[in-house]
Amino acid sequence: MTAMRALSRDRCLALLASVPVGRVVFSLRALPAIRPVNHLVDGNTIVIRSNLGGALASTATQIGPLVVAYEADTFDLAGHTGWTVVVTGAARLILDGERQARYERLLQPWTDEPMNCVIGIDCDLVTGYELVGVVA
Amino acid sequence: MTAMRALSRDRCLALLASVPVGRVVFSLRALPAIRPVNHLVDGNTIVIRSNLGGALASTATQIGPLVVAYEADTFDLAGHTGWTVVVTGAARLILDGERQARYERLLQPWTDEPMNCVIGIDCDLVTGYELVGVVA
Numbered sequence: 001m002t003a004m005r006a007l008s009r010d011r012c013l014a015l016l017a018s019v020p021v022g023r024v025v026f027s028l029r030a031l032p033a034i035r036p037v038n039h040l041v042d043g044n045t046i047v048i049r050s051n052l053g054g055a056l057a058s059t060a061t062q063i064g065p066l067v068v069a070y071e072a073d074t075f076d077l078a079g080h081t082g083w084t085v086v087v088t089g090a091a092r093l094i095l096d097g098e099r100q101a102r103y104e105r106l107l108q109p110w111t112d113e114p115m116n117c118v119i120g121i122d123c124d125l126v127t128g129y130e131l132v133g134v135v136a
Numbered sequence: 137m138t139a140m141r142a143l144s145r146d147r148c149l150a151l152l153a154s155v156p157v158g159r160v161v162f163s164l165r166a167l168p169a170i171r172p173v174n175h176l177v178d179g180n181t182i183v184i185r186s187n188l189g190g191a192l193a194s195t196a197t198q199i200g201p202l203v204v205a206y207e208a209d210t211f212d213l214a215g216h217t218g219w220t221v222v223v224t225g226a227a228r229l230i231l232d233g234e235r236q237a238r239y240e241r242l243l244q245p246w247t248d249e250p251m252n253c254v255i256g257i258d259c260d261l262v263t264g265y266e267l268v269g270v271v272a
Contacts, residue, residue: 032205
């Protein structure tokens with residue numbers, strides 16, 4: 001049996017930065033949507049590249065930014081141990097040319113799909129758990 | 137470089153059934169929420185155990201069932217290959233005693249957290265992609 005233990009914010013962000021891939025979660029046409037993407041963590045911002053821009057743009061007329069969740073995890077399927085981190089925060093298109101170019105250099109898409117947007121997700125709410133083995 | 141190729145519904149469900157863990161995506165207090173869980177696939181239904189029941193119950197007064205997304209993936213981080221499957225559909229508490237008991241036998245939670253609900257997710261909309269290596 002495995003116990004769930006809450007992780008500190010710093011530990012969550014360190015774990016997130018330790019893996020290249022996570023999943024961005026948002027609403028699209030009032031339905032829950034999720035897409036795996038690769039990311040980097042820059043201070044208090046998760047940076048992804050995506051054609052998600054359409055979803056962001058379609059919400060541009062709403063009051064306030066689009067709020068998304070971003071999740072990463074690693075599990076040992078045999079041992080039933082691992083960790084999961086979820087960040088919830090505002091997603092913003094990064095339009096500053098210099099910053100955009102820097103992130104485009106640092107973060108290469110895995111696929112040949114067009115990834116026309118660089119998106120920053122604010123780490124507003126950070127939660128995470130580790131699953132640790134306990135003696136039954 | 138890697139190309140994305142769409143997968144058939146049958147292939148998506150076979151891949152989903154080939155792994156023990158995925159992520160359920162839903163709305164909680166108007167925010168996107170995501171939780172990793174273990175699952176089994178029974179025909180056209182994904183079965184999970186969760187204390188998500190609260191989120192389901194809180195939406196019991198809405199018109200129609202809660203619609204969730206369920207995602208699983210496997211990536212080769214070195215080769216940038218892998219697959220991702222997303223199922224979108226209605227989530228329902230399984231309250232039939234016999235079915236509930238059968239799923240509770242077949243699907244053991246990984247943690248010692250209370251998992252008071254057995255939930256079935258209808259495979260209404262099934263999409264998936266594989267990332268395959270291509271010669272640049």
